[in-house]
Amino acid sequence: xxxxxxxxxxxxxxxxxxxxxxxxxxxxxxxxxxxxxxxxxxxxxxxxxxxxxxxxxxxxxxxxxxxxxxxxxxxxxxxxxxxxxxxxxxxxxxxxxxxxxxxxxxxxxxxxxxxxxxxxxxxxxxxxxxxxxxxxxxxxxxxxxxxxxxxxxxxxxxxxxxxxxxxxxxxxxxxxxxxxxxxxxxxxxxxxxxxxxxxxxxxxxxxxxxxxxxxxxxxxxxxxxxxxxxxxxxxxxxxxxxxxxxxxxxxxxxxxxxxxxxxxxxxxxxxxxxxxxxxxxxxxxxxxxxxxxxxxxxxxxxxxxxxxxxxxxxxxxxxxxxxxxxxxxxxxxxxxxxxxxxxxxxxxxxxxxxxxxxxxxxxxxxxxxxxxxxxxxxxxxxxxxxxxxxxxxxxxxxxxxxxxxxxxxxxxxxx
Numbered sequence: 378x379x380x381x382x383x384x385x386x387x388x389x390x391x392x393x394x395x396x397x398x399x400x401x402x403x404x405x406x407x408x409x410x411x412x413x414x415x416x417x418x419x420x421x422x423x424x425x426x427x428x429x430x431x432x433x434x435x436x437x438x439x440x441x442x443x444x445x446x447x448x449x450x451x452x453x454x455x456x457x458x459x460x461x462x463x464x465x466x467x468x469x470x471x472x473x474x475x476x477x478x479x480x481x482x483x484x485x486x487x488x489x490x491x492x493x494x495x496x497x498x499x500x501x502x503x504x505x506x507x508x509x510x511x512x513x514x515x516x517x518x519x520x521x522x523x524x525x526x527x528x529x530x531x532x533x534x535x536x537x538x539x540x541x542x543x544x545x546x547x548x549x550x551x552x553x554x555x556x557x558x559x560x561x562x563x564x565x566x567x568x569x570x571x572x573x574x575x576x577x578x579x580x581x582x583x584x585x586x587x588x589x590x591x592x593x594x595x596x597x598x599x600x601x602x603x604x605x606x607x608x609x610x611x612x613x614x615x616x617x618x619x620x621x622x623x624x625x626x627x628x629x630x631x632x633x634x635x636x637x638x639x640x641x642x643x644x645x646x647x648x649x650x651x652x653x654x655x656x657x658x659x660x661x662x663x664x665x666x667x668x669x670x671x672x673x674x675x676x677x678x679x680x681x682x683x684x685x686x687x688x689x690x691x692x693x694x695x696x697x698x699x700x701x702x703x704x705x706x707x708x709x710x711x712x713x714x715x716x717x718x719x720x721x722x723x724x725x726x727x728x729x730x731x732x733x734x735x736x737x738x739x740x741x742x743x744x745x746x747x748x749x750x751x752x753x754x755x756x757x758x759x760x761x762x763x764x765x766x767x768x769x770x771x772x773x774x775x776x777x778x779x780x781x782x783x784x785x786x787x788x789x790x791x792x
Contacts (some may be wrong), residue, residue, distance in 0.1 A: 393489045393519050393551065395772055399544045402553045405573040406418070407431060407483045409748065410570045413438025417481035417507055420446045420488050422710060423457035427487040432465055441469045442478045446488070482512045485778040487603045488518040489551050494525030501533055501556070512560030513539065517519040520550040530554050544575045553682025554644030556744045561746060566686040567639065571751035574741070577680075577737075587755060589738065596641050597621040627758065630680045631716065633784035634716035635750030642771060642789040643750055644781035645684045645726050646762040648673040650705065650788075653773045657679040658765065661716065661725050665768035669788050671781055672703050673760050681754045682784040684764045685724050692743055702731030702761035710761075712738045713754075725765035728756050750784035764788065 395403075404427065407416050413436070421428040421443050431441055443458070445451045454471045461469075472478055484507055490497045497518070504514055518544070533556055534541050540555040553575075601618035604611070635641060635654040642646040648671040655665050673679055690775040694713045700706045728737045739754040747753055756762070771789045775781060781788060 380421075386787075393491055394548045395426050395488065395517075396547045397426055397788055399517065399547045399551050399553065399557055401573055402542050402544055403427050403485050403487075403515050403517060403522050404430045404483075405542075406515055406555060407439075407485070408434035408571060409570045409572050410483070410568060411436070411570060414483060414633050415439070415479070415481040415509075416441045416483040416485065417478055418442070418485050418487055419444045419446070419475060419478075420486055421454065422450060422487075423453050425487050428484065429763035431485065432461065435465070435468050441722065442481065443469060443471045444475045444590040445471070445480060448473055450661075475503070478507060480507050480509045480512075482509050483515070484508055484512065485515045486517070487743035489519055489565070490530060491519060491523050491525035492526050492528040492685065497526040498533075499527040499791045501530075505556075505558050509560060510559045511557065511565065512559075514528070514556045514558070515553065516556065517544075517553045517571045525685065527552065530604055538585065538742060540572070540740075540742070541587075542575050557713050560744070561688065563686075563688040563746075564720055566688055566746040566748060567720065568748060569748040569751075571635065571682075571748045574740075574752055575624060582731065583632045584623060585632065587628040587630045588754065589757070590625045591743070593754040594621045598625055605641075611782045625680065628755070629678060630752070631678060633682070633750060634784065635748075635784050636787055638787070638790075639786045640791040642684050642724075642764070642766060642791065644671060644749050644783050644786040644788050645764050646671055646673055646681050646781075647677040648762070648781060649733070650775050650777050650779045650781060651761070652758065652777055653775065655768050656699045660714075661765060662723055666725075667766045667768040667773060667789065668762045668763055669706075669766075669773060669775065670761060673756065673762065675758055678783060679724070679755045679757065679760065680752055680783065681728060681756065681762060682744065683717070683749060683753055684788070685717065685719050685721070686749045687724060687743045687747060688717035689715060689741050689743050689747065690718045692739065692741075694737075697730075699730055699732055702729060707731065708763075709770065711737075713739050714741060715741060715753065721770050722725070722767040723769075725763075726753075727763040727765070729761040730753060730756065731758075 606612035735758040741753040
């Protein structure tokens with residue numbers, strides 16, 4: 378990034394192009410908040426794609442402060458904002474330097490960090506001073522070729538990260554970090570829309586493909602190419618080539634309409650309800666739990682979604698076996714538990730492996746806020762997903778044998 382009087386984020390690596398996908402990822406925290414909010418964009422130019430994305434994300438009650446990449450660029454930025462019309466001009470304020478800006482609920486660095494680790498650390502510290510309590514800082518760095526910025530942001534992500542997104546469709550690829558330096562309450566999750574995830578690659582308006590599917594399809598096509606090169610007269614290469622499409626289809630990620638009812642608890646995955654039972658599990662606290670278990674066949678969508686709005690307060694993996702997920706003994710399989718703090722109490726989502734499923738993906742670190750119906754992970758090839766709710770606070774609305782759709786079907790309702 379070029380420089381502001383208070384924050385320097387560029388180094389010797391030169392400029393990095395920010396495409397629309399990376400820009401949308403950088404402003405995702407601004408776009409997903411439905412309540413009136415203040416935002417601060419640092420290092421912008423009139424041509425900035427990030428500035429355009431931030432303006433597109435504004436709601437009527439929002440206020441955006443923009444700091445130019447160079448002090449001399451403030452006049453051009455003001456002219457650009459004025460040219461956008463009265464609606465934008467009333468909500469966007471351009472200042473000459475970062476020192477003139479107020480603290481905001483969302484702070485975004487408009488250009489990727491390309492400097493040294495020390496420069497990046499100083500820049501992050503400078504921007505963090507402009508965050509209100511529980512707010513997020515959105516920054517990015519190229520995946521490779523920097524003088525230390527990428528490594529420093531990875532370190533900051535371990536300490537303060539609430540989300541990390543890899544944007545491969547950028548020149549060069551960048552990693553976007555959402556950092557939070559003070560805790561946010563679980564109540565804020567209820568005012569959020571599901572976050573934009575670049576890991577979900579759009580195929581059509583209603584159908585996406587998880588990035589795992591792109592990788593899996595690429596591997597099968599690569600095997601086909603190797604087989605064709607090694608044995609050009611053989612038809613063996615057709616096996617992996619024909620497998621590429623069904624393998625990719627396993628990772629399909631359709632858009633879903635999430636119910637707006639705040640009392641609704643939605644299914645965490647597509648599949649068939651195996652059981653609805655009350656039980657005790659001291660790992661999650663005293664009292665009785667209502668557990669709704671859903672089996673996912675290899676034909677179901679395997680992207681997992683948060684059943685409620687809440688804050689991730691714990692995550693752990695329990696060792697076990699790999700029994701068929703439809704059998705009762707499957708509750709002793711390897712499982713990943715995501716514990717959410719909500720306004721209604723603790724909610725737990727268990728991602729269980731199955732006979733074929735051996736790989737669990739969980740993308741919501743401790744401290745992350747999840748909206749109801751938001752994607753947070755997946756399980757590869759046939760599995761089971763359990764949702765634990767406080768038994769005295771929730772009423773089940775499904776029974777064994779019912780088919781459910783992740784993010785859409787209401788499986789329970791808060792009393």
